[in-house]
Amino acid sequence: MAEIDTTYDSENIFAKILRGEIPCNKVYEDDHALAFHDINPQAPVHVLVIPKGSYVSNADFTANAPDAAIVGFMRAVGHVARILDLDAPGYRILANHGVDSGQEVPHYHVHVFGGRSLGPMLKTSD
Ligand code: AMP
Numbered sequence: 001m002a003e004i005d006t007t008y009d010s011e012n013i014f015a016k017i018l019r020g021e022i023p024c025n026k027v028y029e030d031d032h033a034l035a036f037h038d039i040n041p042q043a044p045v046h047v048l049v050i051p052k053g054s055y056v057s058n059a060d061f062t063a064n065a066p067d068a069a070i071v072g073f074m075r076a077v078g079h080v081a082r083i084l085d086l087d088a089p090g091y092r093i094l095a096n097h098g099v100d101s102g103q104e105v106p107h108y109h110v111h112v113f114g115g116r117s118l119g120p121m122l123k124t125s126d
Contacts, residue, residue: 004063008054014107018052028080032072035080035112044115045084045091049077055108057097077110086114092121 009015017024017036024036027047038046051073055061062070081091091114096103 004059005056006060006064008056008060009106010054012105012107014048014050014105014109015054018050018107028076028083030072030076030079032069033076033080035076038111042111043113043118045086045113047080047084047112048109049073049080049112050107050109056106057103057108058095059097061108077112081112081114084112084114086112089114090118092118 013022016022018034024034026034026036028035028049031052033049033051035047035049038048051061051065051069053061053065053069055065061073065073077093081087081093084091091112094111094113095109096111
């Protein structure tokens with residue numbers, strides 16, 4: 001079984017946002033998570049939720065974060081969708097991990113999409 005890549009680049013863009021070095025359009029923040037609008041939205045609502053800890057990906061986060069951080073983060077994702085008024089119409093959450101997914105930013109994040117009917121879950125062809 002391949003080892004999980006936990007090599008964290010502290011100069012990635014979300015690390016800089018967490019440190020307040022570059023701005024974000026904040027939606028929500030608590031002890032475990034920060035949520036902000038995606039700079040290049042793919043839906044009428046497109047918000048990113050990131051954990052405060054230094055985790056590269058879903059693999060790293062779920063393997064190595066303390067239970068309280070995982071619980072707190074997942075509650076924050078649900079809370080963010082709620083405060084965006086997406087519970088009733090519905091929404092999609094997505095986390096890219098690694099090369100096949102096209103993950104661009106190497107700090108774990110969950111996308112929250114909503115505001116319209118989101119169509120098929122995945123593109124069926126290239
Ligand atoms: P992923 O491909 O899952 O790594 O998604 C990275 C996301 O981060 C993309 O949807 C980008 O549009 C978004 N993004 C990159 N830089 C910023 C930024 N400074 N503020 C907000 N969103 C960003």
